Amino acid sequence: xxxxxxxxxxxxxxxxxxxxxxxxxxxxxxxxxxxxxxxxxxxxxxxxxxxxxxxxxxxxxxxxxxxxxxxxxxxxxxxxxxxxxxxxxxxxxxxxxxxxxxxxxxxxxxxxxxxxxxxxxxxxxxxxxxxxxxxxxxxxxxxxxxxxxxxxxxxxxxxxxxxxxxxxxxxxxxxxxxxxxxxxxxxxxxxxxxxxxxxxxxxxxxxxxxxxxxxxxxxxxxxxxxxxxxxxxxxxxxxxxxxxxxxxxxxxxxxx
Amino acid sequence: xxxxxxxxxxxxxxxxxxxxxxxxxxxxxxxxxxxxxxxxxxxxxxxxxxxxxxxxxxxxxxxxxxxxxxxxxxxxxxxxxxxxxxxxxxxxxxxxxxxxxxxxxxxxxxxxxxxxxxxxxxxxxxxxxxxxxxxxxxxxxxxxxxxxxxxxxxxxxxxxxxxxxxxxxxxxxxxxxxxxxxxxxxxxxxxxxxxxxxxxxxxxxxxxxxxxxxxxxxxxxxxxxxxxx
Amino acid sequence: xxxxxxxxxxxxxxxxxxxxxxxxxxxxxxxxxxxxxxxxxxxxxxxxxxxxxxxxxxxxxxxxxxxxxxxxxxxxxxxxxxxxxxxxxxxxxxxxxxxxxxxxxxxxxxxxxxxxxxxxxxxxxxxxxxxxxxxxxxxxxxxxxxxxxxxxxxxxxxxxxxxxxxxxxxxxxxxxxxxxxxxxxxxxxxxxxxxxxxxxxxxxxxxxxxxxxxxxxxxxxxxxxxxxxxxxxxxxxxxxxxxxxxxxxxxxxxxxxxxxxxxxxxxxxxxxxxxxxxxxxxxxxxxxxxxxxxxxxxxxxxxxxxxxxxxxxxxxxxxxxxxxxxxxxxxxxxxxxxxxxxxxxxxxxxxxxxxxxxxxxxxxxxxxxxxxxxxxxxxxxxxxxxxxxxxxxxxxxxxxxxxxxxxxxxxxxxxx
Numbered sequence: 001x002x003x004x005x006x007x008x009x010x011x012x013x014x015x016x017x018x019x020x021x022x023x024x025x026x027x028x029x030x031x032x033x034x035x036x037x038x039x040x041x042x043x044x045x046x047x048x049x050x051x052x053x054x055x056x057x058x059x060x061x062x063x064x065x066x067x068x069x070x071x072x073x074x075x076x077x078x079x080x081x082x083x084x085x086x087x088x089x090x091x092x093x094x095x096x097x098x099x100x101x102x103x104x105x106x107x108x109x110x111x112x113x114x115x116x117x118x119x120x121x122x123x124x125x126x127x128x129x130x131x132x133x134x135x136x137x138x139x140x141x142x143x144x145x146x147x148x149x150x151x152x153x154x155x156x157x158x159x160x161x162x163x164x165x166x167x168x169x170x171x172x173x174x175x176x177x178x179x180x181x182x183x184x185x186x187x188x189x190x191x192x193x194x195x196x197x198x199x200x201x202x203x204x205x206x207x208x209x210x211x212x213x214x215x216x217x218x219x220x221x222x223x224x225x226x227x228x229x230x231x232x233x234x235x236x237x238x239x240x241x242x243x244x245x246x247x248x249x250x251x252x253x254x255x256x
Numbered sequence: 257x258x259x260x261x262x263x264x265x266x267x268x269x270x271x272x273x274x275x276x277x278x279x280x281x282x283x284x285x286x287x288x289x290x291x292x293x294x295x296x297x298x299x300x301x302x303x304x305x306x307x308x309x310x311x312x313x314x315x316x317x318x319x320x321x322x323x324x325x326x327x328x329x330x331x332x333x334x335x336x337x338x339x340x341x342x343x344x345x346x347x348x349x350x351x352x353x354x355x356x357x358x359x360x361x362x363x364x365x366x367x368x369x370x371x372x373x374x375x376x377x378x379x380x381x382x383x384x385x386x387x388x389x390x391x392x393x394x395x396x397x398x399x400x401x402x403x404x405x406x407x408x409x410x411x412x413x414x415x416x417x418x419x420x421x422x423x424x425x426x427x428x429x430x431x432x433x434x435x436x437x438x439x440x441x442x443x444x445x446x447x448x449x450x451x452x453x454x455x456x457x458x459x460x461x462x463x464x465x466x467x468x469x470x471x472x473x474x475x476x477x478x479x480x481x482x483x484x485x
Numbered sequence: 486x487x488x489x490x491x492x493x494x495x496x497x498x499x500x501x502x503x504x505x506x507x508x509x510x511x512x513x514x515x516x517x518x519x520x521x522x523x524x525x526x527x528x529x530x531x532x533x534x535x536x537x538x539x540x541x542x543x544x545x546x547x548x549x550x551x552x553x554x555x556x557x558x559x560x561x562x563x564x565x566x567x568x569x570x571x572x573x574x575x576x577x578x579x580x581x582x583x584x585x586x587x588x589x590x591x592x593x594x595x596x597x598x599x600x601x602x603x604x605x606x607x608x609x610x611x612x613x614x615x616x617x618x619x620x621x622x623x624x625x626x627x628x629x630x631x632x633x634x635x636x637x638x639x640x641x642x643x644x645x646x647x648x649x650x651x652x653x654x655x656x657x658x659x660x661x662x663x664x665x666x667x668x669x670x671x672x673x674x675x676x677x678x679x680x681x682x683x684x685x686x687x688x689x690x691x692x693x694x695x696x697x698x699x700x701x702x703x704x705x706x707x708x709x710x711x712x713x714x715x716x717x718x719x720x721x722x723x724x725x726x727x728x729x730x731x732x733x734x735x736x737x738x739x740x741x742x743x744x745x746x747x748x749x750x751x752x753x754x755x756x757x758x759x760x761x762x763x764x765x766x767x768x769x770x771x772x773x774x775x776x777x778x779x780x781x782x783x784x785x786x787x788x789x790x791x792x793x794x795x796x797x798x799x800x801x802x803x804x805x806x807x808x809x810x811x812x813x814x815x816x817x818x819x820x821x822x823x824x825x826x827x828x829x830x831x832x833x834x835x836x837x838x839x840x841x842x843x844x845x846x847x848x849x850x851x852x853x854x855x856x857x858x859x860x861x862x863x864x865x866x867x868x869x870x871x872x873x874x875x876x877x878x879x880x881x882x883x884x885x886x887x888x889x890x891x892x893x894x895x896x897x898x899x900x901x
Contacts, residue, residue, distance in 0.1 A: 057787065085795055111789075112793060115792075165788075212331060239333045240338075242334055251333055251334060252260065252332070252333065253262060254260050254261065255261055
């Protein structure tokens with residue numbers, strides 16, 4: 001199942017502090033190419049904080065201090081010569097509540113390629129938008145109304161649009177922070193299927209509250225608890241026979 | 257294992273546990289009765305054993321149904337899932353054990369009336385008592401999640417095989433000298449075989465007990481006395 | 486009474502009190518409006534006297550060949566006198582003066598404009614409605630009582646008799662007073678118009694907007710998006726809030742002392758008035774813009790950043806367009822406030838009597854509220870209705886501006 005384990009993103013000795021409070025305590029996780037890795041754990045365990053370190057979204061929070069090694073293709077993403085905008089071109093993010101720009105569907109997808117100068121002509125841009133919407137499984141539903149305002153779409157469609165927006169700039173890694181928690185079961189299933197397709201071309205890291213979701217879609221799973229990573233392994237092992245008591249207790253819904 | 261946060265699940269699991277305990281007790285009783293009745297040539301007992309088998313089948317069906325419902329409703333994983341699957345399998349095993357006890361009783365009914373019955377030195381009862389002990393131990397191991405006990409049973413199946421083999425040889429040699437007793441002797445073969453099969457089943461229970469705790473089946477190949485004779 | 490019925494009774498009481506308060510305020514507003522409207526509506530009507538006008542080429546110094554400039558420079562006072570004589574023959578000098586007074590003093594300007602419009606009229610005779618003087622106008626409108634002794638009247642008995650005979654001939658009529666909107670201020674109420682003050686206010690507001698909106702918007706963007714929150718921003722915020730509460734006359738003093746005194750800017754011009762109004766409106770715009778910027782949810786900013794936009798791109802491509810309705814609304818409300826401010830204009834001199842209509846921001850001018858003030862100070866009865874009309878116009882603009890602000894806010898409101 002996971003024979004070709006090429007490293008996409010390697011993290012080691014990660015510590016994150018909010019002021020004097022420690023949020024992440026010595027975490028090390030390896031993310032492999034074209035695999036879905038899920039981060040699970042109870043509320044406040046640090047999984048979202050950790051995720052936001054991977055594309056340096058924590059930079060905007062002043063009191064947040066990030067230490068540790070984050071190597072994307074061998075390069076430390078916190079290095080002084082790194083342009084954070086370029087990093088985010090390679091590491092995209094989809095958020096918990098769908099947040100399309102209050103612009104047209106076309107403009108939402110086209111924004112990224114425009115600011116990164118990916119397309120040089122309007123035709124190229126059109127092609128990128130069409131291709132991206134296809135990959136996000138949204139094109140057939142919106143092809144006749146690309147100039148409609150994005151906020152008029154349903155929740156599930158908006159989230160797929162946000163996914164399209166993220167992949168329009170051809171990132172290597174897509175980070176997803178509980179992307180389905182605001183959606184109904186059908187929309188959730190549609191996105192899970194999309195993730196299955198996307199992993200052929202992208203590496204995906206997903207934070208999820210739902211164990212069943214992690215079990216359904218991820219290749220590897222990491223269990224976080226109070227800022228530490230308790231267990232990391234192949235998903236089917238974690239869910240049939242986890243090594244740590246704490247992992248077992250969490251996934252079985254047990255106390256302690 | 258700690259309690260589940262949603263205790264309704266624990267209640268459901270406790271119910272299944274109770275059912276298995278009842279089922280195990282009944283299966284043990286049936287086996288015990290069938291051997292004792294054979295030993296005492298108690299014809300009345302044979303009938304009651306045969307009747308009681310129905311109850312055993314009902315209990316097994318209950319266990320199966322409870323397990324099915326809990327899986328559907330609670331989507332259990334890891335240990336919880338294993339414990340439910342194992343409960344279902346052990347229930348099916350105990351039903352088979354009950355069937356064998358019933359079969360022993362049926363055949364005993366036929367042979368104890370034969371006059372040459374008492375003259376036979378074949379120690380079927382000995383095999384029976386041995387297997388009875390195994391059943392009790394395997395069920396104890398299962399209830400207590402005791403891997404050591406389970407592995408002991410796993411390894412001692414070889415003794416059962418040996419016992420059975422010697423009985424088999426005796427009956428075969430006896431048969432050539434006493435062709436008139438062929439019917440009775442054949443039933444005795446079957447009775448011994450049934451007991452040997454119960455012994456096999458106790459190792460299955462032991463294997464499931466191991467799986468329940470370890471999440472995988474025991475590595476070692478079970479030591480056997482022979483494949484066939 | 487049970488607990489519940491006590492609560493319901495209290496609710497009912499509160500509802501009634503609230504309704505009463507609202508009705509009371511509405512009552513006062515209605516009274517105010519009625520008073521203003523009834524007084525001011527007269528300003529939109531003017532009385533005219535129909536007269537036969539012969540453009541005597543002998544009295545007129547220009548011909549139909551002359552340039553417009555020449556036509557406009559010539560005096561037509563003699564022509565005016567002659568026409569009055571023609572229409573009221575056989576008057577001795579004393580009576581002539583009395584009758585001439587019944588026509589507007591600016592009659593000659595009316596003639597000038599007519600000729601300038603159509604020089605070929607020279608030599609022809611037409612019937613023209615000539616504006617009556619203010620006193621006559623007021624008598625006709627009924628604002629001056631007729632049944633008081635002559636000494637207490639502005640129009641004497643002889644003039645009244647002339648009026649009545651003209652009226653009997655059907656020569657007295659009332660028309661819509663377009664001059665109110667097209668003329669500048671004048672010493673004669675019948676020809677006084679609001680255009681000068683209107684243009685003065687217009688230029689002042691234009692300057693105010695051109696200065697305050699970009700400065701205010703950029704300042705609020707800087708304070709909200711680019712500066713780390715801390716003691717400095719708190720200090721600035723407190724000061725801005727205080728500035729919004731400073732009395733407008735202080736800004737007037739600022740204009741007088743700094744703009745006129747130190748920078749030597751001209752006195753009495755909309756440029757300075759506009760800048761002063763701009764200073765006054767700036768805190769309002771900054772506060773409104775900041776609130777608007779803050780109301781843009783962080784999820785939009787995060788989305789932009791996550792796609793690789795820089796901070797500046799995020800602010801200018803996403804945050805500002807979404808906050809613009811709020812900023813604009815605040816600006817319009819601020820400007821509506823500025824429109825009605827007299828004190829700052831007073832201090833920079835935009836309050837004197839200015840006849841000419843300003844052609845630009847550097848021409849001397851007065852503002853709407855100042856004009857209203859000036860008219861209210863005048864002794865002439867005719868200016869009373871003009872004052873109310875001015876107030877009506879001012880109120881009209883304020884209501885319009887505020888309505889536009891509401892419409893903009895409603896239309897551009899984005900649903901997250």
